[in-house]
Amino acid sequence: MTQYYYAPASTGNFSVGFDLLGAAFEPVNGQLLGDVLEIRAECAQSHLSLSGRYHHQLPTDTDHNLILRCYQLFQQRLGKELPGLELHLHKELPVGSGLGSSACSIVVACYAFNHYFGEPLSKPDLLQLMAEAEGGVSGSVHYDNVAPSYLGGLQLMLPGSSRLSRALPWFDHWRVVLCYPGTTLSTKAAREAIPPQLPLATCIDFAAGLSRFISAMYVQDEAEALAALQDVVAEPARALLMPELPALRQALTGLGVAHLGISGAGPTVFALCSSEQIAEQAAAYLAAHYEKNQDAMTHICRLAPQGARTLKDPTQCS
Structure with a gap:
């Protein structure tokens, strides 16, 4: 049976906190603003198909898509080979937009794989994996997009701490x-x-x-x-x-x-x-x-x- 996973858009830096503050957002009209990943079935070799408003901005060669790269990294972190997966990504965030598009794909992929295989990685370990995957895209490891997209809310990064990030209060009327x-x-x-x-x-x-x-x-x-x-x-x-x-x-x-x-x-x-x-x-x-x-x-x-x-x-x- 197909399983569906979602991760929201995020705003990194939040002006005052370069690389240290990030917030996840959702439209007030209930629309999903983020990426959705389907795990449809197990198969001999992993395969990814694409749809969504912004799928045209992704490489046509899906073998180099972040989703499949994350699956490779997930297996490496576990230290074992897993079955192939038939995957489908609904790409609803534009690439290179400042909305954490790559982080969103990384988060939804890592979260989905961890959930699908019974959560072998803890939250801190999974967040660390997400940040390392994001570092391969942006050129440096930082958490201010992956942490809010994974955990929600307004997140303060805590470099050097085992917690990695902490949720801050917010004003509900904002x-x-x-x-x-x-x-x-x-x-x-x-x-x-x-x-x-x-x-x-x-x-x-x-x-x-x-x-x-x-x-x-x-x-x-x-x-x-x-x-x-x-x-x-x-x-x-x-x-x-x-x-x-x-x-x-x-x-x-x-x-x-x-x-x-x-x-x-x-x-x-x-x-x-x-x-x-x-x-x-x-x-x-x-x-x-x-x-x-x-x-x-x-x-x-x-x-x-x-x-x-x-x-x-x-x-x-x-």
Whole structure:
């Protein structure tokens, strides 16, 4: 019997936490914004087929798809060969969008394989495997997309800790508008735009902003949390890659948007709104002024409290 698995989109960095903060999001209308993987049957040799809105952005040679690569890594981690699987991926996140597309495929694959074979890997071990697989795509191992896509919520990365990440509090009334313009940015290229060394003053500002934000979230001081959302690491370095950002920020601030940031490496932007009404206005503006082609999309989202999971209703991934 076919089993269905899902992992949601994610926003890495979340402005103030380069490589250390990430959030999973879901549209308020109940639509799935992420990847769905079907495990249809066991077979002699693993095979992957593709569908979904953005499957045309994936390589036509599915032998090199991340899903099958993850199956190889999963077997290597277990230290044994497993049966072949007939797999089908519904690709519902655009590639190179800043929405954790590669991380989403990696998470749904690793989660699905671990569930299907009786969960031989613990949560920390599985998350470590996901991050290593993601590092093979982006060029470095980081958790700020795989952790929220796997675990849900707003996740703070904990380098050096056995926990790897911890969920932070959130404001339930916050809405986040995600707008993907339909163009792509290479994650590797976006990371290369950031200098390998930063001035001490910038490092101090980064640490201060992240500390201020985390503290504000724990004591539920909304004004303080919003004031702390300043990107002093990635956005200044990537300004030339996203020249429309200042004009968008000015217009959306005028509509009452609390913060506009780059989702991951971009080009998707996220508009943090304090009400549904402001989110609707922001979504309308971004759809009219930032969407570029038929691949573009804009969604009003809430924080996704649950990350990777099984789906009981296969019609959700149609």
